[in-house]
Amino acid sequence: MSQRVTIEQLADWLRDRDDIVVMGHVSPDGDATGSTLALWHALRAMGKRAVVCLPGGMPLLYAWLSGADQILDTETDTLPFEPKTALAVDVSEYDRLGEAGMKRFDSCLYQGVLDHHKTNEGFGQLFVLDGEAAAVGELAVDLITALGVGMDANMAECLFVAISTDCGNFNYSNTRPQTFIAAARCVEAGASADRITEKLYRTRTLGRTRLLGAVLAGLEVSPDGKVAWARLTDEMLRCCDADKEDSEGIINYLIEMIGVKVAVLAIERQEGTKLSLRSKTPFNVARDVAVPLGGGGHDCAAGVLLAMPLEEALQKTLAMAREAVDKTTAEMINA
Ligand code: 5GP
Ligand code: MN
Numbered sequence: 001m002s003q004r005v006t007i008e009q010l011a012d013w014l015r016d017r018d019d020i021v022v023m024g025h026v027s028p029d030g031d032a033t034g035s036t037l038a039l040w041h042a043l044r045a046m047g048k049r050a051v052v053c054l055p056g057g058m059p060l061l062y063a064w065l066s067g068a069d070q071i072l073d074t075e076t077d078t079l080p081f082e083p084k085t086a087l088a089v090d091v092s093e094y095d096r097l098g099e100a101g102m103k104r105f106d107s108c109l110y111q112g113v114l115d116h117h118k119t120n121e122g123f124g125q126l127f128v129l130d131g132e133a134a135a136v137g138e139l140a141v142d143l144i145t146a147l148g149v150g151m152d153a154n155m156a157e158c159l160f161v162a163i164s165t166d167c168g169n170f171n172y173s174n175t176r177p178q179t180f181i182a183a184a185r186c187v188e189a190g191a192s193a194d195r196i197t198e199k200l201y202r203t204r205t206l207g208r209t210r211l212l213g214a215v216l217a218g219l220e221v222s223p224d225g226k227v228a229w230a231r232l233t234d235e236m237l238r239c240c241d242a243d244k245e246d247s248e249g250i251i252n253y254l255i256e257m258i259g260v261k262v263a264v265l266a267i268e269r270q271e272g273t274k275l276s277l278r279s280k281t282p283f284n285v286a287r288d289v290a291v292p293l294g295g296g297g298h299d300c301a302a303g304v305l306l307a308m309p310l311e312e313a314l315q316k317t318l319a320m321a322r323e324a325v326d327k328t329t330a331e332m333i334n335a
Contacts, residue, residue, distance in 0.1 A: 002113070002122040007139060010112060010128045011146035014043070014087070017110055020050040021083035023074065025096040027274070028054040029248065030165025030200070032090040033062045033071075035114075035136040038158035039089060041067055042149045051079055055098040061245050064199060065161065066154040075100040085110040088124060090136040092117035092296045114139055119286055119296040134174040137162025138182040153190030160191040161200065168252075169197060173281060174298065207242035214240055215250050215265070225259040226325050229318060231310060232267040251276045261328075262289070262321045266314040269305065273313035277302045277321075282332070288324035289317060 005013070014020075022040045024032035033054065040052035057073030072079065075098065086108035091097055092115060097105050105111060111124035116139060118131035133139050137159045144151055144159075151159075163183050167175045170183070187193055214236045221228045232247050240246075247267055254263035255278035262283055265276040275293075277285040279300045286302035293316070295304020306313040 002124050003126045004122060005126045005128055007128055007142045008146050010114065010126065011143055011148075013110075013112060013126060014085075014143075014147060015046075017085040018048050019081055019084040020048055020087060021079065021085070021104060021108065022050060022052045022087050022089060023091065023097060023101055023105065024052075024054045024089055025091045026055045026098040026101070028056070028059050029090075030062065031135045031137055031162045033059050033068075034065065034158040034160075034162030034165070035140045036089045037065055037067050037071065038137070038140055038144065038155040038162065039087065039114075040070070041152070041155045041158065042144045042147060045149050045152070046147065049081055051081075051083065053077070053079075053101070053104065055101055059245050060243055061248065062161065065158050067158075074098060074104060083108055086112070086124070088113045088115075089140070090115060090117075092120045094123040096296075114143065117296060117298065119291060132174075132176065134172070134176060134179040135163045135166030137166065138179055141182040141185055151185065151189040156186040156189035156191035157196060160186040160193065160196050164197065164200065169201060173300070205242075205246070207240050208246040210240035211236060211242035211246050212250055212253070215247075216253060219254065221257070221260070222322070225257075226261045226329075227264070227318065227321050228254040228257055228260045228262075229264040229266065229314065229321075230254060231314065232265060233310065234268050247276075251278050254278065255280065261325050264314065264317055264321055266310050266317070268310050272305055272307040273310045274305050275303060275313060275317045277304075277317075283325060283328050285321070285324070288327070289320045292320065293317065 022036045024036045036052045043050040053072045053074040055074045058068050058071040086105045113124045113127035116133040219230045251265040263278045267274040279285040284299045286297045290302035290304045293304045
């Protein structure tokens, strides 16, 4: 049975722990990478033995973050010590740790969770969950403060990345006053908003640029213009000389189209097909599409991995997306 606790309680618990593995979710994004890395910096600043593990290792997109080269691959790397404590960060449910991550988490005597996904039902021995936080990075700023660690420029940069990437650089509806406050504290501690946002949003490789073109060339929209979808195959990655992380952000082009309420990007994966989902309020892709299919996420940004070939997975998801759009549209008319 896991116990829901406050950030201060999690800090007290962590203070008494050592030999810690900080873990993120499969397909680690900016929030998972930045938050785990910042907490790893903080735990080490406290004199603790700690490692940071992400499934697949360091995401290339964030290789420039300080300490990124220290990120271990949950799946393949041997840890330098046997961890006693696991801290899962930005992991909305146990399965999202990945196969190896779940084993590693289970092998730890103490298990904590720090998350911000409303769909998280809680796992581990104790968990902090703030479904209103735009990013775990926001909560990590508070956790580092509660731990009594002075935030240095390295932690600040990692946390600014975490916060900025999960709230669309302070554009999405999840952005709240605390999001700006947390980011301001990062800037105060030495994070350069200009340098970071240039790296995140104003530079891209040739491969990434080509991939965007290839995916958008196959864009489709429903006759009423409310559902948009596209495919991203291994073949496209090869042809464009792109990396699988280069898919990040492409779905925004789908949901940003005028009239589109729900967007679906189907991405070919070794284990099946990953569906990336986005919606415009009040359309809710987490509740109406991702969760019923076994996935999760946020109201307007969710996802699921289906063990099916791309086309089958896409059609199944599109049928649910269609139903969700019609249901919510009818509710809006009746309201
Ligand atoms: P993205 O489309 O950017 O990969 O993911 C958007 C959001 O959906 C993320 O915040 C993530 O938490 C959630 N998400 C993505 N894929 C999955 C999945 O396979 N399972 C669950 N439970 N959540 C997912
Ligand atoms: Mn997050």
